[in-house]
Amino acid sequence: MNNKFELSNEYALVRVLSVKHYTNTLFSFETARPNKLRFKPGEFIMIGLIIRGELIFRAYSICSPTWSSTLKFYSTKVPNGLFTTFLHKITTKTSIIIKTKPTGTLVLEALKPGKRLFLLCTGTGIAPFISILFNHETYIRYNEVIVVLTCRYSRELQFFNNEIKQMTKQSYIKPFARNKLRFYLSVTQEPYPYTGRITWLMRSGTIIADLMTYTFNKMDRFMICGSQKMIFDVTNLLKILGYIEGATNNPQDFVYETAYINQFRGNN
Missing domain, CATH: 2.40.30.10 (Translation factors)
Structure with missing residues (x-):
């Protein structure tokens, strides 16, 4: 070997x-x-x-x-x-x-053109979205990019906050992200300005109300990354709302990272 x-x-x-x-x-x-x-x-x-x-x-x-x-x-x-x-x-x-050969389903090419891009994630599921947020093409394709990140405790948001601070210092990306990038950070196990799991936040309309924006519509696109249960719940909700799963050879409304579902079944 x-x-x-x-x-x-x-x-x-x-x-x-x-x-x-x-x-x-x-x-x-x-x-x-x-x-x-x-x-x-x-x-x-x-x-x-x-x-x-x-x-x-x-x-x-x-x-x-x-x-x-x-x-x-x-x-x-x-x-x-x-x-x-x-x-x-x-x-x-x-x-x-x-x-040295990368792969994955969480790529912009797997989504149809749209107006808003929601990046829905829990915990370390934020990882692929950091790279996407550092990509100027993301902001060229969408009028708004909304990160929805849920963690158990507020201290678990530190990595994301650090990365965003770094991004705001990058002259290469700052002009593209300005007035387009929004965050919705939620915590589930302690008091925090926003609380609740992503599926509840979406289903109840809480996230739309808190962001003071218009309700989900056919021009919204979604990327999902997180635990197996979170991916299952969110993708099922999106299907109920009429959104279609996409792929690079068939761009549609939402994509999720399939590799991690298989990985969660193994011993990490």
Whole structure:
């Protein structure tokens, strides 16, 4: 297996450049970027670690802008999860393995033209949307881009808030996002200005009322990323509302990341 791995061009060994811990379980890390790696905003790559003599891979969305010289990722330590328990311990002395061919369903090309883009996510599901928010094409395609992020506790919003602060300093993207980008941050386990899960916020009309905007209509587009249950509930609600699931070969109204549904069934 090792000989095959060493001979394969689809893998790269990359150095960890920085690690930042936000809570006991949430952390981000940045790695070197192979010159040959090209990706679309919203795509993911497979990250590999050698654990107990075995090479194990998991899917991780790329948070970085497409023009960045580094790769940034956002992760949670899953309770009793073999992979994330080891990943949580990485330092700048660590190197990880990546597959250099990105893929994923959360790309703008999978959606029909529209007026508003809702990025619906929970927890670390914000990761692919960071790259999308750093992409000027997102703001060219839509009049409004609305991030709806739900976490359990307010401290779990720190990564997103940090990334948005970084984005506002980028002269490359700031003019495009101005007057178009909006956030709706909700917390479920403690008092916060906005509370409640995404499906309830949408179904009850709370999110529309709080944003002081017009109700959902046929020109709205949606991207969804989060836990398996959240994806199931939100996509079912969107179907009930008459929206159609899209793909790059058949652009429609909404897309979600299918890779993570399969990954949630495994041991993380």
